[in-house]
Amino acid sequence: MRFIVTPNGGLRRPMLLIAAMLAIAATGVAGAAGIPQIVHARQAHFKSLGRNLKALRDQIRQSHPNWGMAAADANRIERLAAALPTWFPAGSGKGHGVKTRARAAIWSNPRQFAQAARIFLNRAQNLTQAAGGRDRRALGLRARELGQACGSCHRRFRARRSWW
Numbered sequence: 738m739r740f741i742v743t744p745n746g747g748l749r750r751p752m753l754l755i756a757a758m759l760a761i762a763a764t765g766v767a768g769a770a771g772i773p774q775i776v777h778a779r780q781a782h783f784k785s786l787g788r789n790l791k792a793l794r795d796q797i798r799q800s801h802p803n804w805g806m807a808a809a810d811a812n813r814i815e816r817l818a819a820a821l822p823t824w825f826p827a828g829s830g831k832g833h834g835v836k837t838r839a840r841a842a843i844w845s846n847p848r849q850f851a852q853a854a855r856i857f858l859n860r861a862q863n864l865t866q867a868a869g870g871r872d873r874r875a876l877g878l879r880a881r882e883l884g885q886a887c888g889s890c891h892r893r894f895r896a897r898r899s900w901w
């Protein structure tokens with residue numbers, strides 16, 4: 738089927754109803770086709786979390802950390818932590834032809850998952866605060882606590898292996 742597009746980009750009137758119906762039909766399909774993208778984006782976000790935490794740890798190891806960079810890393814981690822719950826829309830688990838380590842428990846125990854995400858965000862906020870305070874020992878402690886929150890969520894909600 739071809740749409741007739743007028744010079745201003747609009748569809749001609751007789752086609753509008755059909756176009757609207759097609760758009761509704763397409764959203765269902767697009768939703769299913771979108772899951773691999775959601776999973777890939779989620780994994781990219783986690784990689785970014787890992788990179789930022791590593792960069793921050795590298796700063797903490799310096800005798801004279803670059804506090805500007807440490808604060809920027811902590812900020813990025815906090816922003817990612819705040820967004821984390823949105824990376825797991827319902828139906829984005831295994832079974833869509835894309836490898837994922839997200840366990841079904843994320844969606845069957847939503848309260849526990851939300852709690853793990855909240856604890857993580859809380860620790861990320863502590864991290865930002867410590868980076869602002871320019872106290873290397875405090876920042877090291879907060880980074881360790883944050884890392885423990887990563888591990889604790891992974892133990893419960895991340896599978897050891899990828900599943901299709």
Ligand code: HEC
Nearest residue numbers: 780783784786787837838839853854857886887890894895
């Ligand atoms: C609230 C739960 C939760 C927290 C907190 C969490 N993760 Fe994860 N993480 C997951 C889940 C679930 C997956 C699997 C995602 C998938 O494969 O779809 C994952 C996957 C990953 C991956 C693999 C990404 C890939 O390429 O497949 C890395 C790396 C990672 N997390 C690092 C971290 C780091 C570092 C932290 C802490 C700074 C962290 N995560 C905090 C739940 C969490």
